[in-house]
Amino acid sequence: MFSSASYDPEGVLEGVCSVTSERVLVVGGTSMGELASDGAAADEVTLGPAVVAAAIGGEGFAVSSRAVAHASANRRQAGADAASVVDDLDGEHKVMLMLVDGLTREHHEVVRGAYSVLGALVPIVGGCTADNLEYEQTFQFHGNGGGVDLLVDAVVGVGIASSGPFGVGIGHGWRKHGEPMVVTRSEGGEVLLIDNEPALDVYLRSIGEERSVMDDEDKFKELIFEHPLGLSRGTSEDIRVVHSGDAERGSLLCLADVPQGALVWTMETDASSLIDAAAASCRMAVGGLKGNAPIGMLVFDCGARKLKFGPEDLQAEQATMAGELGTPFAGFYTYGEIARTTGSRGMHHLTVASLAVG
Numbered sequence: 326m327f328s329s330a331s332y333d334p335e336g337v338l339e340g341v342c343s344v345t346s347e348r349v350l351v352v353g354g355t356s357m358g359e360l361a362s363d364g365a366a367a368d369e370v371t372l373g374p375a376v377v378a379a380a381i382g383g384e385g386f387a388v389s390s391r392a393v394a395h396a397s398a399n400r401r402q403a404g405a406d407a408a409s410v411v412d413d414l415d416g417e418h419k420v421m422l423m424l425v426d427g428l429t430r431e432h433h434e435v436v437r438g439a440y441s442v443l444g445a446l447v448p449i450v451g452g453c454t455a456d457n458l459e460y461e462q463t464f465q466f467h468g469n470g471g472g473v474d475l476l477v478d479a480v481v482g483v484g485i486a487s488s489g490p491f492g493v494g495i496g497h498g499w500r501k502h503g504e505p506m507v508v509t510r511s512e513g514g515e516v517l518l519i520d521n522e523p524a525l526d527v528y529l530r531s532i533g534e535e536r537s538v539m540d541d542e543d544k545f546k547e548l549i550f551e552h553p554l555g556l557s558r559g560t561s562e563d564i565r566v567v568h569s570g571d572a573e574r575g576s577l578l579c580l581a582d583v584p585q586g587a588l589v590w591t592m593e594t595d596a597s598s599l600i601d602a603a604a605a606s607c608r609m610a611v612g613g614l615k616g617n618a619p620i621g622m623l624v625f626d627c628g629a630r631k632l633k634f635g636p637e638d639l640q641a642e643q644a645t646m647a648g649e650l651g652t653p654f655a656g657f658y659t660y661g662e663i664a665r666t667t668g669s670r671g672m673h674h675l676t677v678a679s680l681a682v683g
Contacts, residue, residue, distance in 0.1 A: 326353040326466070327657035329374030330456040334464050337376055338473045345470030350390055352481050353378075353466040354424050354454030357628040358639075358658030362647040379623060379655035381682065385488035389413040392467035393480045397429045404438025407482030411447055416486025420493075420680065422623070423451035424481040427463045427660025431513065433582050433672040435480055436663055440671070448493045448666050450680040452625030452659035463660070489620075492613025492681035495664045497564050498602030498630075499592040499675060501555060503531040508587045514579040515571075516554075519589070523575025528554075528567070531591045539572060550629065553675055554579065557588040564592065564675040566629060580661065581672050596638045599630055603642050603677045604649045610681035611650070617683035624656030625678045631658045654679075 328337045334355060341351055361377040382388070389410040396403035404423075411421055421443060425435055432453055439449050454463040465476040485491075506527060510518035519527040529535060532552045539545045549570070554577075555562035565579045583589070603626065611619050624646065634642065646654060656679075664678035665671025 326351065326376060326378035327356045327359055327655070328353065328376045329359060330355040330357060330459070330463070331374045332376065334475055338466060338475065342470050342473060347469050347471035349470045350388055350483070351466060351468050351470065351473050352390060352422070352424065352483055354481070355456055355464045356657035356659070357455040357457045358631050360624050360626060360643060360654065360656040360658070362643055363653050377655045377657070379621065379653070381485065381621070387414050387416055387486040389484045390467065391482050392465070392474065392476055393482070394476065394478065396426065396435065396478050396480045400429065400431055400434035401438035401441070403480045404435035405442045407480040408439035408442040410482050411443060411484035414484045414486035417488055418490050419447050419484065419486050420491040421447055421449045422483040422485060422680070423449055423663050424465055425451070425453045425663070426465060426478050427453035427455045428460065429478055431582070432661050432663070436665060436671040439482070440665060448491065449663055449671055450493055450623070450625070450678055451663040452657065452678065453661035455628050455658065455660045458628070487682070489683040490614050490617055491683065492610040493664055493666050494606035494608065494610030494613070494679040494681070495673065495676060496602035496606035496609065497562070497676040498598040499553065499555060499562070499564055499594045500598070501562070501590040502552065502593040503591050506531070506589050508583055508585055508589055511583050511585045513582050516577040516579060516583050517574065524577045525570045525572065525575045528577055528591065536572065539570060545570070550632070552591045552593060554583065555590045555592040556583065562590070562592070563673060566674045580674055596633060599633060600638065600642045600645055604645045606677040606679045607646050607649045610679040614681055614683035619650060619652045619681045619683055621652055621682045622650055622654040623680045624654050625662045626656060626658050627662055627675045627677070628658040628660060629675055630677070
């Protein structure tokens with residue numbers, strides 16, 4: 326279950342526990358927007374603020390969970406410890422649902438830690454909890470109907486086993502803008518050199534600006550949000566939000582790692598493309614069900630995508646997903662999306678990650 330950060334989380338959890346038994350596992354976190362539909366009608370969507378819940382269970386399902394505190398002390402180990410919950414499960418098909426504090430940063434290390442335990446056979450899907458862009462404190466929820474812990478700086482891992490298949494989808498809706506560039510020096514999420522020049526200057530030149538634009542902080546933030554970096558990943562791109570620039574070091578600061586040697590582009594988009602990408606993510610997830618009809622879906626949509634939408638666009642995105650699926654879905658707008666199907670990488674930004682349950 327996912328709750329608007331505008332609400333008192335303790336009160337929300339009290340309400341949840343008042344109608345759930347101790348046999349029911351409860352996991353979730355705070356968000357910067359909620360997604361939900363019964364899948365039956367385009368007007369049955371949530372524009373928030375709200376609390377949304379999805380119940381997964383019944384014959385053929387088994388679940389196990391673990392919460393790992395103080396994740397930022399050792400992100401990779403926290404991911405590995407959380408992923409160990411899957412070992413407790415027997416089932417033909419398995420998936421790991423992962424929820425991470427959106428302010429822990431370097432979330433890719435958490436995903437890599439989980440991958441070190443799960444390997445290539447168990448997909449990982451989830452999102453990073455949020456707090457309406459206040460960047461002060463996000464919460465993760467873990468417990469059962471008898472009591473739910475309110476956590477910070479935690480990784481919540483849920484192993485789900487099922488007799489039916491799972492499908493994972495990814496879509497972002499951004500397109501390349503300008504010429505390809507090579508990251509020639511980087512340290513984690515800080516890009517220092519692109520094409521052997523200060524990364525800040527190369528980036529600004531690519532979007533037709535000069536350093537003087539940084540004198541207007543609001544304008545600069547708007548520009549860098551409109552033009553994230555796309556990292557080449559075979560036939561598509563992973564998106565990296567440019568959070569700020571360091572004029573003294575001539576660098577770009579991104580919210581996730583940008584590997585040295587990566588081929589990158591500046592990116593651009595529009596509301597229509599973002600909405601289409603949400604539908605594409607759902608189709609991709611359903612396609613992974615091997616012909617089975619989905620019985621439900623969880624959706625993790627980037628909060629920064631939400632900022633590009635007006636109320637009508639928000640309505641259209643959820644209505645499009647509802648029309649695409651014809652089945653219930655629930656989720657939230659995140660500070661980062663997790664979807665790993667192949668390889669150790671699986672951290673995304675400005676993306677829609679979806680999990681279809683077959």
